[in-house]
Amino acid sequence: MISSRRLLVVASAAALAVGVAACGSSDDEATGGGSDLSGSIRIDGSSTVAPLTEAVAEQFEAENSGVRVTVGTSGTGGGFEKFCAGETVISDASRAIEPEEVEACEKEGIAYEEVRVATDALTVVVNPENPVNCLTVEQLGAIWGPDSKISSWGEVPGLKEDFDEELQLFGPGTDSGTFDYFTEEINGEEGASRKDYNNVGENDNATVTGVEGAPGGMGYFGYSFYQENEGALKALEVDGGKGCVAPSAETAQKDEYVPLSRPLFIYPSGEALEKPEVKGFVDYYLDNVNAVAEAVGFIPLTEEQLQASKDATAKLG
Amino acid sequence: MLLQDSKPRYGEKAIQGLLAACGILSVLTTTAIVFSLLGPMIGFFEIVPAKEFFFGIDWTPQFEPPSFGVLAIVAGTLNVTLWAMLFAIPIGLGTAVYLSEYASPRVRRTVKPVLEVLAGIPTVAIGIFALTFILPEIIQPLWPGELLGGAVGKPFMALAASLGLGLMVVPIIASISDDAMSAVPHGLREGAYALGATRAKVAVRVIFPAALSGIVASVVLAISRALGETMIVLIAGGSTPNFTLNPVESIQTMTAYIATTATGDISTGSLDYKSVFAVGAVLFGITLAMNSISIRLTRRYREVYE
Amino acid sequence: MSGGPSSVTPRNRLAIAGARATTAAMLRDQPRGDVIRNAAFAGLLFLAVVIALAGLLALLIQAFVEGAPALSPDLITNPPSTIFPEKAGFRPAIIGSLQLIAGVIVFVVPVGIGAAIYLEEYADKSRWWNRLIEVNIQNLAAVPSIIYGILGLAFIVRGPLDLGFILVAGSLTLALLVLPMVIIVAREAIKAVPDSIRQGSLALGATQWQTIRSQVLPASIPGIATGVILAVSRALGETAPLLLVGATVFVTFDPTPFSPDGYSAMPVQIFNYALRPQEEFQALAFAGIIVLLAVLLVMNSFAIWLRNRYEQRW
Numbered sequence: 001m002i003s004s005r006r007l008l009v010v011a012s013a014a015a016l017a018v019g020v021a022a023c024g025s026s027d028d029e030a031t032g033g034g035s036d037l038s039g040s041i042r043i044d045g046s047s048t049v050a051p052l053t054e055a056v057a058e059q060f061e062a063e064n065s066g067v068r069v070t071v072g073t074s075g076t077g078g079g080f081e082k083f084c085a086g087e088t089v090i091s092d093a094s095r096a097i098e099p100e101e102v103e104a105c106e107k108e109g110i111a112y113e114e115v116r117v118a119t120d121a122l123t124v125v126v127n128p129e130n131p132v133n134c135l136t137v138e139q140l141g142a143i144w145g146p147d148s149k150i151s152s153w154g155e156v157p158g159l160k161e162d163f164d165e166e167l168q169l170f171g172p173g174t175d176s177g178t179f180d181y182f183t184e185e186i187n188g189e190e191g192a193s194r195k196d197y198n199n200v201g202e203n204d205n206a207t208v209t210g211v212e213g214a215p216g217g218m219g220y221f222g223y224s225f226y227q228e229n230e231g232a233l234k235a236l237e238v239d240g241g242k243g244c245v246a247p248s249a250e251t252a253q254k255d256e257y258v259p260l261s262r263p264l265f266i267y268p269s270g271e272a273l274e275k276p277e278v279k280g281f282v283d284y285y286l287d288n289v290n291a292v293a294e295a296v297g298f299i300p301l302t303e304e305q306l307q308a309s310k311d312a313t314a315k316l317g
Numbered sequence: 318m319l320l321q322d323s324k325p326r327y328g329e330k331a332i333q334g335l336l337a338a339c340g341i342l343s344v345l346t347t348t349a350i351v352f353s354l355l356g357p358m359i360g361f362f363e364i365v366p367a368k369e370f371f372f373g374i375d376w377t378p379q380f381e382p383p384s385f386g387v388l389a390i391v392a393g394t395l396n397v398t399l400w401a402m403l404f405a406i407p408i409g410l411g412t413a414v415y416l417s418e419y420a421s422p423r424v425r426r427t428v429k430p431v432l433e434v435l436a437g438i439p440t441v442a443i444g445i446f447a448l449t450f451i452l453p454e455i456i457q458p459l460w461p462g463e464l465l466g467g468a469v470g471k472p473f474m475a476l477a478a479s480l481g482l483g484l485m486v487v488p489i490i491a492s493i494s495d496d497a498m499s500a501v502p503h504g505l506r507e508g509a510y511a512l513g514a515t516r517a518k519v520a521v522r523v524i525f526p527a528a529l530s531g532i533v534a535s536v537v538l539a540i541s542r543a544l545g546e547t548m549i550v551l552i553a554g555g556s557t558p559n560f561t562l563n564p565v566e567s568i569q570t571m572t573a574y575i576a577t578t579a580t581g582d583i584s585t586g587s588l589d590y591k592s593v594f595a596v597g598a599v600l601f602g603i604t605l606a607m608n609s610i611s612i613r614l615t616r617r618y619r620e621v622y623e
Numbered sequence: 624m625s626g627g628p629s630s631v632t633p634r635n636r637l638a639i640a641g642a643r644a645t646t647a648a649m650l651r652d653q654p655r656g657d658v659i660r661n662a663a664f665a666g667l668l669f670l671a672v673v674i675a676l677a678g679l680l681a682l683l684i685q686a687f688v689e690g691a692p693a694l695s696p697d698l699i700t701n702p703p704s705t706i707f708p709e710k711a712g713f714r715p716a717i718i719g720s721l722q723l724i725a726g727v728i729v730f731v732v733p734v735g736i737g738a739a740i741y742l743e744e745y746a747d748k749s750r751w752w753n754r755l756i757e758v759n760i761q762n763l764a765a766v767p768s769i770i771y772g773i774l775g776l777a778f779i780v781r782g783p784l785d786l787g788f789i790l791v792a793g794s795l796t797l798a799l800l801v802l803p804m805v806i807i808v809a810r811e812a813i814k815a816v817p818d819s820i821r822q823g824s825l826a827l828g829a830t831q832w833q834t835i836r837s838q839v840l841p842a843s844i845p846g847i848a849t850g851v852i853l854a855v856s857r858a859l860g861e862t863a864p865l866l867l868v869g870a871t872v873f874v875t876f877d878p879t880p881f882s883p884d885g886y887s888a889m890p891v892q893i894f895n896y897a898l899r900p901q902e903e904f905q906a907l908a909f910a911g912i913i914v915l916l917a918v919l920l921v922m923n924s925f926a927i928w929l930r931n932r933y934e935q936r937w
Contacts, residue, residue, distance in 0.1 A: 329830055329831065329832050331742070332803045332832050333745050333832075335737065336737045336738070336740050336741035336745060337741050337745070337746075338737075339733075339734045339735075339737030339738035339741060340737075340738040340741045340742055340746070340753075340756045341756065342734060342738065342802075343738065343758055343759040343760045343761050343763060343802070343803065343806070344755060346759075346763055346774070346802075347762065347763060349774055349778050349836075350766070350770060350773075350774050352778075353776075353782070354773065355775050355779055356774045359797070383686065383769060391637050405629060407671060408671045408675050409671075409673055409675075410671075411667060411668045411670070411671025411672065412668075412671050412672045412675050414668055414673050415665075415668040415669060415671065416672075419669075420669060424655075428676070430927065431676060431679065432675070433674070433923060434679065434704030434920065435925070436922055437676075437756050437856055437857075437860070437919050438679075438682065438860070438916065439707045439859075439860030439861075439890050439912075439915055439916075439919070439920075440860065440861075440862065440863075440892055441860070441890045441894050441897075441912075442682065442686065442860075442893070442912045442915070442916065443682070444891075445897050445908060445909075445912065446681075446682045446685060446686075447768055449685070449689075450681060450682075465662060484675075484678045484682075486678070487675050487678075488675075491675070514854070516661065516665070517660070517665065519663045538765075541765045544766065544767070545765075545766070545767025545768045545769070545770075546767070547767070547768065547863035548862050548863055548890075548894070552894075552897070563853055566833065567694040571733075572767060572769050572863070575769050575772075575773070576772075576863055576866055576867070579772070579773070579776070579866070580866050580867065580871055590673050593773070594773065597769075597770055597773045600767060600769075600770060601766065601767075601770055603765055604762075604765055604767060604770075605762060607765070608761065608762050608765045612761065615778070
C-alpha cells in the first residue's frame with residue numbers, strides 16, 4: 001500500500017505544480033515599455049472591426065505593460081448589448097448604433113460617442129475567368145434578392161458581356177455584420193437575401209476557395225480578404241448610380257465606392273474615458289489607426305475624418 | 318460486550334451524507350440542464366408555432382422573413398451521422414474482428430494503443446483535417462463526376478464531415494467490439510475449430526453473434542457521439558441548413574447551429590437566442606432517447622455463458 | 624525446392640505458395656472457392672485496419688507538414704498577434720488550458736471519487752433514488768458537449784452562480800462534462816477490489832469508512848488515476864463548451880482563474896487561427912495542433928504506464 005500512497009502524493013504534487021506554474025507565470029509580464037498606466041480595458045463587438053482593435057491593443061500593451069486589453073467578437077449587436085449594460089468600456093461596431101440600442105444606453109446612463117476609425121470596402125468577387133467587369137446595384141439585387149431564381153449568369157438582367165456559366169454564390173453567415181450590411185444596401189432590408197447560396201459561416205476563406213474553383217462563382221466579403229487573395233480573384237466594379245467604381249482605398253475614402261463602402265466605428269463610453277488607461281488607449285488608437293488599418297487590410301481615414309474622430313473623443317473625455 | 322454495537326458513529330453518517338451528495342450532484346446536473354433549456358424554450362414556442370418548428374423543413378432564423386423549421390438541421394445531423402456510420406461500422410468492426418481473431422499478440426499490442434491515440438485526437442484537429450485534406454484531396458478527386466450534383470467547387474460538404482466523424486468513432490467501435498469478442502470464452506472458438514470451421518466462419522458465425530450485445534452497444538455509443546459532435550461538423554460541414562441526406566452538399570447540424578449562433582451576433586432574449594435553447598432541447602431529447610435504447614438493447618442481448 | 628536458389632525467382636515463389644495452398648486445401652477437403660473466400664475475407668479485414676491507421680497517419684502527417692514552418696519556441700512564449708503573424712504564438716492559450724485542467728482536476732477528483740464510493744459501497748441498489756443517480760450518470764455521459772456549454776452559459780456564467788465569463792466558469796463547465804466519465808471509471812476500479820478484502824477489514828473491527836479509506840481506496844487508486852487522466856485529456860481537447868462560456872476573446876496577457884478580463888484555451892485558439900485569411904495563421908493552427916497532440920500523447924502514455932505499473936492482480 002505504500003506505493004499507492006506515494007503515487008497519490010506524487011499525483012497531487014504534480015497537479016499542484018501545474019496549477020502553481022500556471023498561476024505563477026502570469027506574473028511574468030511581457031517585456032514592454034514602462035508606463036504608469038495600469039488597469040483593464042474590456043472591448044467587445046463587431047468581428048469585422050476586431051482585427052483592427054486587436055492590432056492596436058497589441059501594440060498598446062507592448063508599450064504599456066500594466067494594461068490588459070481584451071477584445072471579444074460577439075458581433076456588433078451583441079457588443080452594444082454588453083456596452084449598454086456597462087460590461088464593456090468600448091464597443092466595436094461595423095454599423096451605426098440603432099435606436100433600440102440608444103434607448104438601452106440612455107436607460108443605464110451610459111454616455112458615448114461615435115468614433116469612426118476606418119473604412120471597409122465590401123468587395124464583390126468573381127472568378128478571374130469571368131468577363132463581367134461591372135454590375136449595378138439593381139443587378140446585384142436581382143442576383144441576391146430573397147425571391148431570386150437566377151441560376152446562371154446568362155439570366156442576369158441587362159448583362160452586357162456574353163457569359164452563361166452556372167451561378168455559384170458564396171456568402172457569409174447570417175450572423176455576420178457583413179451579411180447585414182450587404183443585404184441592407186443591396187436588397188433594401190437587413191436579412192433579406194436568397195437562401196440558396198453557399199453559406200460559409202465565419203470562414204471567409206471558404207468564399208475564396210469556392211469562387212476560385214467555380215467559373216461562375218461569385219461572393220462577397222471585407223476588403224482585407226480581397227487584398228490577401230488579389231491574385232486569385234477578380235473584384236467587380238459596382239455601379240451605385242454614378243458609374244462603375246472599383247473598390248480601393250481612394251474610392252472608399254472619397255465616398256465614391258457606393259453603396260458598399262462602410263464606416264467602422266468604436267464607441268467609447270464617457271465614464272470609461274475618465275480613466276487614464278482608457279483615455280490613453282483611445283488616444284493611442286486614433287494616433288496610430290491609419291498605419292494599423294493598412295496593415296490589417298482596411299482603408300485608412302482621411303485627415304478630415306481623423307480630425308473629426310479626435311474631436312468627438314475630446315468632446316466626451 | 319466488546320463486539321456489541323455501541324453508540325452510532327455520527328462521523329460515519331456524516332461521511333456517508335457527503336458522499337451521497339457527490340452522487341446527487343449528477344441528478345442536479347441533469348435537472349439544471351433541463352431547467353436551463355426549458356425557460357427560453359417555452360418563450361420560443363410562445364412565438365413560433367410548434368407545428369412550424371417540428372414539421373417545417375426551412376431553417377432560416379436570421380433571414381427576413383425568418384423560418385423556423387427544425388427538420389432542416391435535424392436532417393443535417395442525420396445526414397452526417399448516417400454517412401459517418403456507413404464508414405465507421407465496417408472499418409471499426411473489421412478492425413475489431415481482425416484484432417480479436419486474426420492478429421498476432423504483437424500486432425495487437427501495437428495496434429490497440431495506436432487506436433487509443435486516434436480516439437484522443439481533439440475534434441478541432443479532425444475538423445481542420447476534414448476540411449483541408451479529406452475534402453480537397455480525397456473526396457473531390459475520387460467522387461464520380463456529376464453524381465448527386467458533383468463534388469467540385471464545394472467549400473464544405475457533409476461527406477467531409479462524415480468521414481472525419483467516422484474516423485473519430487472507429488476507435489470506439491473497434492475497441493469495445495474487440496473487448497466483447499475477446500471476452501467470448503475460448504471454448505466456443507476451439508469447439509468450432511475442432512469441427513473444421515475456418516477462421517472466417519468462426520469469426521462470423523460463432524464469435525460475432527456471441528459478442529453481439531457488446532458490438533451493438535459500441536455502435537449505439539458511436540452513433541451517440543456522432544450525433545452530438547460539434548467542431549468537426551462546424552468546420553467541415555458548412556453553415557447552410559439543408560433538408561437533404563445528399564452527402565455532397567453543404568449542411569448545418571443542430572450542434573453547429575447552436576455553436577455558431579450562441580457565439581455570434583445575437584442579443585439575450587431575442588428570438589434567435591431562444592431558438593438556440595429550443596434546438597438544444599431537441600438535441601438533448603434525441604440523446605436521451607438514444608441512451609435509453611442503448612440501455613434496453615444491452616440488457617436484452619446480454620448472453621450468459623456459464 | 625531442390626534446384627538451387629537460382630531457380631526460385633519471386634514469381635516462382637508465388638506460384639509455389641499458391642500450389643502449396645491449393646494442394647493443402649484439397650488434402651483438407653476444402654473447396655478452392657472457400658480458400659479464396661477466406662483469404663479475401665482476411666484481406667478485407669486487414670484493409671479495414673489499414674484504412675483506419677492510414678486516416679490517423681494522414682492527419683498527423685498533414686499537421687506536421689503544414690505546421691512545421693511555424694514551429695519555433697515563439698509558439699510557447701509569444702502571445703497571439705494580429706499584425707505580426709510570424710511572431711504570433713499560443714502563450715495565453717497554453718496557460719489558459721493548464722489552468723483550466725487544474726481546475727477540472729480539483730473539482731472532479733473529490734466529487735467523482737466521492738460519488739463512485741457512494742454508489743459502490745454505500746448505496747442500496749434497490750432504492751429508487753440510487754437507481755435514479757445511476758441512470759442520470761449514464762445519461763450525462765452521453766450528452767453532447769455543446770449542451771454542457773449551454774448549461775455553463777445559463778447556470779454558471781449567468782444564472783444562479785453568476786460567475787461571469789471567467790476561467791473558473793470554464794473549468795466548472797468542463798468538469799461537469801467529464802465527471803460522468805470519472806465516476807464510471809472509478810466505480811470499475813472500486814468494483815475490481817475483491818470483497819474478501821472488505822470482509823476481512825470489517826471482521827477486524829474497522830468501520831465501513833475506515834475500510835474504504837485504508838483498504839479499498841488505495842487499491843483502486845491506479846484505476847482511478849487512469850480515469851482522471853483520460854478525463855483530463857478529454858477536457859484538454861474540448862472546444863465547443865468553451866466557445867459558449869467565453870473563451871473566445873483575443874487575449875495577449877496571461878489569464879488568471881478569477882479575472883473578468885477573459886481567457887483563452889488551446890483548442891479555441893487553434894480554431895481562431897484556422898479561420899483567418901493569412902497563410903501564416905493557417906500554419907500556426909497546424910503548429911498548435913502539433914503542440915496539443917504532443918501534450919495529449921504524453922498524458923496518455925503516462926496513463927498507460929501508470930496502469931501497467933500499478934495494476935493490482937488479486
